[in-house]
Amino acid sequence: MANLQSLFHAIASASDERKLRLAFMDEVGKYFGVQRWGIYLTDEQSRLASVDVHGVPDSLVERYEQVGRAVDPVMRYVVKRHAPAHEELVLPPGGWKQCELYQHCCAYYDHEHIMTGPIVGGGRLIGTINFARVGNTPAFNVENLADLSALCLHLSACLAMLQQQPQRFYxxxxxxxxxxxxxxxxxxxxxxxxxxxxxxxxxxxxxxxxxxxxxxxxxxxxxxxxxxxxxxxxxxx
Structure with a gap:
């Protein structure tokens, strides 16, 4: 797994929100050994405002919003604590494949392991970073969780700074x-x-x-x- 410092530098070097998202989307997969990832941002009413994903079919995004989000134990943990989590952190041993999220959503798309981290700003959750490993891959571990926590800090800080800057006319x-x-x-x-x-x-x-x-x-x-x-x-x- 590659060193995260270069990803932190790429994020910090982004001159606008578009370049920030591109820096994240183009590079993050190799740092976390994931096949699918994305950024989900919400509006002030906590409604989904934008989605940018890699390797994730549109049908999965739609299915998650329809039947997955309401029963997602990892997302529930992130929303409550503003801290990253993966399925083995929030569920008992063997609980992942028995939970509603896996059975009604993830199993259809070969999401064997998931990990989610918070993007925060203005004292609230403004989005999430979502990772998934597919097929015969190892579960996320403590080191992955610590790395995601650091990534969330850098991304949240940079996004907050960019949103305070004057916006271009378009x-x-x-x-x-x-x-x-x-x-x-x-x-x-x-x-x-x-x-x-x-x-x-x-x-x-x-x-x-x-x-x-x-x-x-x-x-x-x-x-x-x-x-x-x-x-x-x-x-x-």
Missing amino acids: STLTNRLTPRELQIAELVAQGLTNAEIGTKLWITENSVKQALKRMFRKLEVVNRAEMVARLQDVLSA
């Missing part, structure tokens, strides 16, 4: 899209096809199509040309 527009969606938009602007974008980002062509549909809805446009025009100032920044 910030509302860019905040509608995740860093991954902005990557796709940039490649669309370069003239790449869905298949070429998928190859470049290591995702399926269908994932690109579905992402573009979501992006069109968020930006209130109907095609690629309108999307690029609407994001012209963002993509050239």
Whole structure:
């Protein structure tokens, strides 16, 4: 597992929230030995505001929100204590595969082990870092938990600092899209096809199509040309 110091430096060097999320999403997997990860941010009413994930299908995000979040013992621990946790910390031995979260959500997507950490700001939980290991992989341990705690501190501090800075005039527009969606938009602007974008980002062509549909809805446009025009100032920044 790689040294976390370089990840902390990448986070601290981010000049805006978009670059912060990109630094996290592009690098964090190799530090924690996870196959799937993401950042979930909430609004002031604790409702899900944005999701940025790696290796996680849209159907899993939807299923978790529908049937998983309400029965997630790890998330319950994080919300209550503002401290990171994994399934073996909060459940008795053998309890993970018997719990509702695993049986009704994680088992469908081969999530054998999960770990969640808090993102905090203004005295409240404003989001979470979520990790999952799939297949025949080891459970998270005490060292993983300590490393996630340190990562949460750095990410929370950097996010708080960036949110206090004056926002650029297009910030509302860019905040509608995740860093991954902005990557796709940039490649669309370069003239790449869905298949070429998928190859470049290591995702399926269908994932690109579905992402573009979501992006069109968020930006209130109907095609690629309108999307690029609407994001012209963002993509050239």
